[in-house]
Amino acid sequence: MSKSLGMDDRLQPHGDDFYELLMTAHEGLDFDQSAALNARLILLLANEVGDFDTLAAAIERASKS
């Protein structure tokens, strides 16, 4: 299971749009509320991705910090 991750930019022209939307969603929340929002978001996106190997590779890459 050594799936390579994120080497192509799939957000492409929408990168800045997405980032702005994400920051706007966090506006006015305290840190704990923001953390909870992040958790819900990760779970939803995980289900969207679906593929288990991809998710495992993502967790591994993110853990490297």
Add this chain to the structure above:
Amino acid sequence: MHYQNREYPFQTPPELKGESPGQYPVAIVGAGPIGMAMAIDLALKGIRSVILDDNNVVSVGSRAICWAKRTLEIFDRLGIGDRMLEKGVTWKVGRLFNGEQEVYNFNLLPDDAHKMPAFVNLQQYYVEEYLADRIADFPDLIDLRWLSKVTGEEIADDGVTLHVETAEGKYDLTADYVLACDGCNSHIRQRMGLKFDGHRFEEHFLITDVDMPEAPFESDEPERWFWFKPPFHTGQSALLHKQPDNIYRIDLQLEPGADPAEEAKPEHVIPRLKQIVGDRAFEIDWVSVYSFTCAMLEKFVHGRMVFVGDSAHVVSPFGARGGNGGIQDVDNLGWKLAAVLKGEAPPDLLESYDEERRHGAVENIMNSSRATNFMTPKSKMEAVFRDAVLSLANDLPFARRLVNSGRLSVPCSLEGFALQSPRATTRGLPPGTPCPDAPLEGGWLLNELGGEFMLLTIGRRAKITAPEDVKALHFEDSPGVAAHYGDDMIYLIRPDQHIAAAFEAGTDAENLTLALTRAKGKPALETIS
């Protein structure tokens, strides 16, 4: 080398010599880059104007340095592009640091298909000096009046009267149209009571220009350095840019709550700069502290009073969209106002300036705000996300693209607005696109295009008779042009080098006439089949 400001003299205007020069076609308030460019564009179309400025020198201190490709192309049409190119500095290597660590670097390779680079760095005072020099080429068409302050205006249905104050006395002058190019604190805007809504960023930035003979870079190539969480100071970001004459622009974002006056003192500034440039000798040329606002008017056109440049919209400088946006206003308004004054188009044509350039301002404000937000996280979670992006940006291209230290100013598309014809084909470039440059034998396409309506045809099959008063430009076997514009294509090009209509070869001459009518702001007649 410290820039020596030339002082321009006051000259007694005809009004104070007891003459009555009558109503001027255009009066421009403010001889900043926008006001001066406006007068030149109008003069190129034979329109006379008076410019009034309360000062007698060009821009003082640290202001615009970065001029983008589209701006350079417009300045080239106005006649100062080559001087800017010659004097300006073009950086190719950009380095991005997070703390001590270099996250990534990139090399912007020159694009051989375009005359102008992605941008040049050139101090605003040089640009204004070149514009003032160029204005001297039009002694009969441009009357540039220094030390002449506009203190009031009376707006009527058929013109505007300005009250002007000078050392030699006061006078009034009347013009068919007045262009308010009086900058971000526009007194005209304030006196008219117009709303200027937007967003004010809390953070202060310390902006310094330093004179440093020895470059801090490893090679002779100029570079751009940007830091998130710089190791040499407590603020969230820092930027270093090279300008001509060995002047470096260094921006330091100050901590929230920092005392701007205190931070601008040499004893605070110098130690920080030393941490960036090491032991190299330098002298401070200029220090100022800014906070930034993004705001715009709800309407740019108010009858005979038209707002252009910073008076109509301001942005934070990240992404350099202030002056660059204003020059596109000039490009958009010049030909329309000239056509209205010559009676070739209805006054309503100016509404399209309002629509198209408000759209541009919205896009510029969006991009500048995003960059400023990324650089100045407002909450702990925003900072967490920013740091996460930076930590992934080392090796992941998608994260690299999310890093936002300013998105380079690019022109917006005008597709969908009233002057452009709907898409008639999926081939080539769509209507509303700013014309890309292309190499020609011994020249450049953009030096041949613009200033008036033109028919651009590419390919053997695309021959078609141009509508009356439209200059035709035809290319065959010109791969540089075909690469951008496609083969066997027919374009109607606006005087500001934007595509008004695009057709495949074989289209009816009637379609072209219709497109031209529409592009001149006249109600397009229903197609007669």
